[in-house]
Amino acid sequence: MxxxxxxxxxxxxxxxxxxxxxxxxxxxxxxxxxxxxxxxxxxxxxxxxxxxxxxxxxxxxxxxxxxxxxIHALHRPTTSSSRANRGRTSEQSGLVRWPIMGRGRAPCCAKVGLNRGSWTPQEDMRLIAYIQKHGHANWRALPRQAGLLRCGKSCRLRWINYLRPDLRRGNFTAEEEATVIKLHALLGNKWSKIAACLPGRTDNEIKNVWNTHLKKKASEQKPGVGGSKGEPADGDPDTPVPSLSSASSSMTTSEGSNGGAGEQCGTSNEPETMDVPSPLELELEPVMDILGMLADAPTEALATAAPMPTSSCSSSSPTTCAGGGGGVEELLELPDIDMDADIWSIIDDDVARLQQGDATVPCTTKASPEEEGNEWWLADLEKELGLWGPTEESQxxxxxxxxxxxxxxxxxxxxxxxxxxxxxxxxxxxxx
DNA sequence: AATCTCTGCAACCGCAGGTCA
DNA sequence: TTGACCTGCGGTTGCAGAGAT
Structure with missing residues (x-):
């Protein structure tokens, strides 16, 4: 090929x-x-x-x-009656009616001139380069400072769901699928919590995989594992699901856990209804172990666990770096600069190092294998985009x-x- | 070959909730 | 205490590819 x-x-x-x-x-x-x-x-x-x-x-x-x-760039009708009933009214929230959308607050991308839809390679590179250099302490301000014609929300989503170097790509393994199915039986559509138990997977990805084929798979398994008990009825998101706390509490507490699992993967104030582990719980015990291990990890740690190659981020742990959002606060106090030049100089500098065989990109002084992978990832991305190296158009x-x-x-x-x-x-x- | 249908997924949306002045 | 601001979450949508007709 x-x-x-x-x-x-x-x-x-x-x-x-x-x-x-x-x-x-x-x-x-x-x-x-x-x-x-x-x-x-x-x-x-x-x-x-x-x-x-x-x-x-x-x-x-x-x-x-x-x-x-x-079409939705012009007008996307608000949907879902269930959604219509959620939350505050525009009056309650003090929001003005948005003429385009018809109701609710103005979409954050409604600003004239902001791009929407699929991201271009150039946009991706700008976002990557900026975050590599400055982190993402303030999504709202990021697009402007990075010279992106996007809203912060869009940038965040793009980074979280697609550009983060620590994302796992590719098929869900059988284990992952099983975990998703089991966790969904426990948590329902708490995608972020499920994602927290699957490092490298995003809530969006899990949600998509679930909706596309795991749902079917799970329903096929219903007579057996999990499905018969606690599996939320498909197509009925309002169907109450058993709280994780009720399922996990007996396990986590029995293990002397600090109780964080509940916070991490199933915060709930619902009353406990189970005192004795059910067969489902027993089967889910391995999963609950994972939940317990994740108990102390902030939910967003995974989502933001990108290397922050800034001087303020010297940790070799991406997770630690992730918290560095605040650590780069001052870096975001940037004067208005020629972002084009800035961004591309970042890239050029990094690429020059890589081309010279020096895999050390900013802030990744002693790169762990993982970090080296990230460096390679950026370089490869740039190569793929044709943003560096031979750019002979005929080649x-x-x-x-x-x-x-x-x-x-x-x-x-x-x-x-x-x-x-x-x-x-x-x-x-x-x-x- | 043309068209239709189904599937998968990125990106959108509004809302909830946390933080801070 | 209140309101503004911001981030994160979950639901939904539209687009594009593949397969079916």
Whole structure:
């Protein structure tokens, strides 16, 4: 198979087939990125009547045609009656009605000029470079300081769910799937809590995996494990689920735990209803061990456990670094600067070191294997984006994906990036 | 070959809750 | 105590790819 990658905005690493396995999308990244027009674009493929911007395979490469702006960029109706009943009214919260959305507070991205939708490689690199250098003490201010035309929320989501170097990519292992199923039986749709028990997995990813195929799997297992007892009824999120505290309390307390498990993976004030471990609890005992181990770890530790290569973050532990959000506070008090120059100088500096064989990027003085992986990850990402190294447009850029995988990642897993040309064009037009 | 349907997932949304002045 | 601000969470949506027709 020629070429490399990708599917940057199409998932972490390709898509799952019906059996739950990943299909690896191998394409010519540089073509997709519009960096190297290896072959003249053929006649545009037929456009789907549905999406209007479907790609078509041409000799292994996907050619994209411009997409119209997403509908939701203009208006996304508020949904879900259950949601409508949640929380405060706009009057209660002191929020004005938002003319576009019709109600509630203004969407944070509503500011004119902010980008929405899929992230471009350039945006990703800016975000990565900024966080690598300054951390993310203030998501709200980050996009402006990083020169991103995004809202803080969007930046945070992108980082948490996709760009964090400590993310585990690839298939859920059977163990992970089993854990998710079991934890869901205990916690219900408490995705963040479930994610806290699965290092490297995000709540969003778990939620997606659950909704796509674990739900079915779990329902098939219902007659057996877990499902018959405590499994929330699918499609009925309001169905009460047994609280973890009730299930775990007997276990954690019996183990003399400090009780933190409840806080970590199932905070609940619900009255305990179980005094004797049920068969389900017994089966979940290994899971509860995990919960207990995580008891003292802040929930967000995993979510923010990215290396913070700043001087204020000297710990070799990413988790420790993660807390460094506050440690870089002063760094965020940046004067208005030419962010373009700043960001790219960051990248250039790092890349120069890497090219010289010096894998030491800022703040990763004595890199642990994990950190080295992160450095490599950044460098590889840059390579993949064609942001450094030979940029001869006529040369397809074979990235290191051909050789090694990401740390903690299956060999087959490739970080992919497919950016429809339209997005690049859109980006360019936005930056003007 | 064209079109339709299903599936997977990134990104969006509003709300809850914590922090701070 | 209150209100503003911010972050995190969970639900939902739209897009794109693959398979079916």
């Amino acid at each position: 020629e070429g490399i990658l990708l599917s940057w905005d199409r998932g972490l690493v390709g898509k799952r087939n019906s059996l739950g396995g990943r299909r690896i999308e191998v394409r010519r990244a540089s073509q997709l990125l519009g960096l190297s027009p290896v072959a003249p674009a053929p006649a545009l493929p037929p456009v789907s009547s549905r999406s209007g911007c479907v790609s078509a395979s041409v000799r292994g490469a996907h050619i994209y045609r411009p997409c119209p702006p997403p 397809p850029q074979a990235g290191p994906h051909d050789q090694i995988g990401y740390p903690g990642q299956d060999m087959e897993m490739v970080m992919s990036s497919s950016y429809p040309q339209s997005r690049s064009d859109h980006e360019a037009s936005n930056s003007e």
